[in-house]
Amino acid sequence: MTQLAIVQTAPVFLDKIKTIELAVTKVEEAANQGAELVVFTEAFIPGYPAWVWRLRPGGDWNLCEALHARLLDNAVNMESDDLTPLYQVAKKCQLTIVCGIEDRESQLGRATLYNTVITIGPDGTLLNRHRKLMPTNPERMVWGFGDASGLKVVDSPAGRIGALLCWESYMPLARYALYAQGVELYIAPTYDSGDDWISSLQHIAREGCCWVVGCGNLMRGKDIPDDFPEKEKLYPDADEWINPGDSVVIAPGGEIVAGPLRKEEGILFCNIDLDRVGIAKRALDVTGHYSRPDIFQLHVNTQPQSPIKFG
Numbered sequence: 060m061t062q063l064a065i066v067q068t069a070p071v072f073l074d075k076i077k078t079i080e081l082a083v084t085k086v087e088e089a090a091n092q093g094a095e096l097v098v099f100t101e102a103f104i105p106g107y108p109a110w111v112w113r114l115r116p117g118g119d120w121n122l123c124e125a126l127h128a129r130l131l132d133n134a135v136n137m138e139s140d141d142l143t144p145l146y147q148v149a150k151k152c153q154l155t156i157v158c159g160i161e162d163r164e165s166q167l168g169r170a171t172l173y174n175t176v177i178t179i180g181p182d183g184t185l186l187n188r189h190r191k192l193m194p195t196n197p198e199r200m201v202w203g204f205g206d207a208s209g210l211k212v213v214d215s216p217a218g219r220i221g222a223l224l225c226w227e228s229y230m231p232l233a234r235y236a237l238y239a240q241g242v243e244l245y246i247a248p249t250y251d252s253g254d255d256w257i258s259s260l261q262h263i264a265r266e267g268c269c270w271v272v273g274c275g276n277l278m279r280g281k282d283i284p285d286d287f288p289e290k291e292k293l294y295p296d297a298d299e300w301i302n303p304g305d306s307v308v309i310a311p312g313g314e315i316v317a318g319p320l321r322k323e324e325g326i327l328f329c330n331i332d333l334d335r336v337g338i339a340k341r342a343l344d345v346t347g348h349y350s351r352p353d354i355f356q357l358h359v360n361t362q363p364q365s366p367i368k369f370g
Contacts, residue, residue, distance in 0.1 A: 060330045060331065060332055061095050061096060061217045061218055061244075061330070061331040061333065062092075062093045062094050062095045062096070062328065062329075062330055062331075063094065063095070063096045063098070063217070063244075063272065063308065063328065063329045063330070063331050064089035064092070064094035064096065064097045064098070064326050064327070064328050065098045065272060065274045065306045065308070065318075065320075065326065065327040065328075065329075066082075066085045066086075066089065066097060066098065066099050066100075066274075066326055067100070067274070067275060067277050067304045067306045067320050067323070067324060067325055067326070067327060068081070068085065068277060068324050068325075069106075069277050069278050069279070069282040069324070070103050070104065070105055070106040070282075071105070071106075072105065072106040072278075072282055072283060072284055072287075073105050073106055073129050073130065073133050073284065073287070074105055074133060074284075075104060075105040075133040075134070075135065075141065078103065078104045078105045078106065079104055079141070079142070079144050079145060080144070082099060082103065082104065082144075082145060082158065083144050083145065083148045085097070085099075085326065086145075086148045086149070086152060086154070086156060087148060087152065088326065089154075089326055089328075090152035090154055092326075092328065094154055094328070095154050095155065095216065095217050096154060096155045096156075096157070096215070096217035096218075096220075096244070096331075097154060097155070097156050097157070098156075098157045098158075098246055098248070098272055098274045099156075099157065099158040099159060099248065099274065100159055100248045100249065100250075100274045100275060100276050100277075100306075101159040101174065101176070101224050101225055101248040101249050101250050101274075101276060102159045102160065102161055102174055102250075102276075103158055103159045103160065103248075104135055104158065104159070104160045104161065105130070105133040105134070105161060106161075106278075107250050107276050107278075107302075108126070108130055108198075108201050109250070109276075109278065109301055109302070110126055110293055111197040111198060111200060111201060112197060113293050114197075114293075122288055122289055123200070125288045126288060127201065130161060130172065130201070131163065131170065131172065133161070134160075134161040134162065134163035134172055135160045135161060135162055135163060135175075136163050136165050137162060137165070137177075137185075137188065138165045138166075139165075142160075142177075142179075145158065145179060146179060146183040146184070146185075147183060149179045149180065149181060149182075149183050150181065150182060150183030152181075153181045154181050154217075155178065155179065155180055155181055155186075155215045155216065155217045155220070156177075156178070156179040157176060157177070157178050157179075157220065157222055157246050157248070158176070158177055158179070159174070159175070159176050159224065159248045160175050160176075160177060161173075161174070161175070162174070162175035162188070162190060164203070167365070167366070167367065171203040172201060172202050172203065173190040173191065173202055173203055173205055174190065174191035174194060174198070174201075174202045174205075174224055175188055175189065175190045175191070175205070176188075176189050176191075176222045176224055176246070176248055177189075178213055178215070178220055178222065180215055181215070181216060186213045186215065186220075187209055187211050187213045187222075188209050189205065189209035189210060189211070189222055189223075189224070190203075190204075190205025190206065190209060191204075191205050191224045191225070191227060192204065192205050192206075192207070192210075192227055192230070192233060193226075193227065193230070195225065195226045206360075206362070206363055206364040207236070207359050207360055207361045207362075208361055208362065208363040208364075210233065210236050210237075210359065210361065211240065212237055212240035212241060212242045217244065217331075218243040218244045218270075218331065218333050219240070219241050219242055219243040219244065220242070220243075220244045220246060221237035221240065221242035221244070221245055221246065222245075222246035222247070222248065223237065223245075223246075223247060224247075224248055224249070225247070225248070225249040225250055225251055226251065228247050228249075228259065228260070228263060229259070232357055232359075234263060234266070234267065235345070235346065235357055236357065236359050237267070238266075238267045238269070238345055238346045239346040239357070242267065242269050243269055243270060243333050243336045244269065244270050244272060244331065245263060245264075245267060245269045245270065245271045245272065246272045246274070247260060247263075247271060247272060247273045247274070248274045249273060249274065249275055249276070250275075250276045250302065251275075252275050252276075252302055252303050252304065252305040252321075253305065256273070256305065257273065257305060257307055257315070257319060260273045260307065260309055261309055261313040261315070262313070263309075264309040264310065264311055264312060264313045264314075265311075265312055265313040265343075266343075266345060267311075267345070268311045268312070268336060268339035268340045268343060268344065269311055269336055269339075270308070270309070270310060270311060270331055270333075270335075270336065271308075271309040272307075272308055272309075273305065273306060273307040273308075273309070273318075273319075274306050275302065275303070275304040275305040275306045275307075275319075275320075276302040276304065277302060277303070277304040277324060278300075278301040278302045279297070279298065279299060279300055279301060280294045280295070280296045280297040280298060280299040280301060281297040281298070282301075283301075300322055303321050303322045304319075304320055304321060304322065304323065304324075305318070305319040305320065305321050306318050306319060306320045306327050307319040307320070307327075308327065308329040308331075310335060311335050311336050311338075311339035312335075312339055316329060317329035
């Protein structure tokens, strides 16, 4: 058995340092209750740019600039020591962490942001970094396109972990790439919520015969800082649920076994029996005995993409 903990809490919105401190505290809290795998939501550090769903696309230019500047200043530079506290707490508590971050590119233009999910092993090292392949609709005004260099399933003491961000889970070929790598714990950090989203995750658990972990964003109007530009226009109601969370754990086959945690802050715990993955695939293994490679094949370009090559 693997003890899973999904952290459903609001970040210290647009404050990288304080949100990382909050994440460390939550990891320690989960570890004290026996967690071996701790999961945070999409863009948890320093928070999902929810304003993209309320601003007029292509309009409100000055406001968009002000908000983007703040997001850029608080994004994670993975070439720096920004995430050192998270690496250290993973090693101290001997557990695996999956966490969504705003990832600032630091090699070329040094100003593009990516919606990224990282996996940290219990030895305090980075196991994988996956950048969202296709930002959804107005998200493209904030994030660049990731590549498949991080479209990986990685081994950990908690099981074989793969992660897709939010509506990447609606991309059948991306899902298939994880199934083909033997994913046991399919992690889905997301800004989406509601019964339709949860039913999609149940389908993935049936299709992939894997555990599906949905970790949702939680945010109320009161979680928006007072100095947020034009807060009174975009988020006038402190009690409004901007996002209700809906974190959930689904067993191979589609049964909901924990959650959904809705309109509530907390840590959702669940014991994961990895043996159920193999048993579920007796009848259906979509990349094994239920595949037809003589008819269908998927090619995945896992090379890092770059607009320039030197040398």
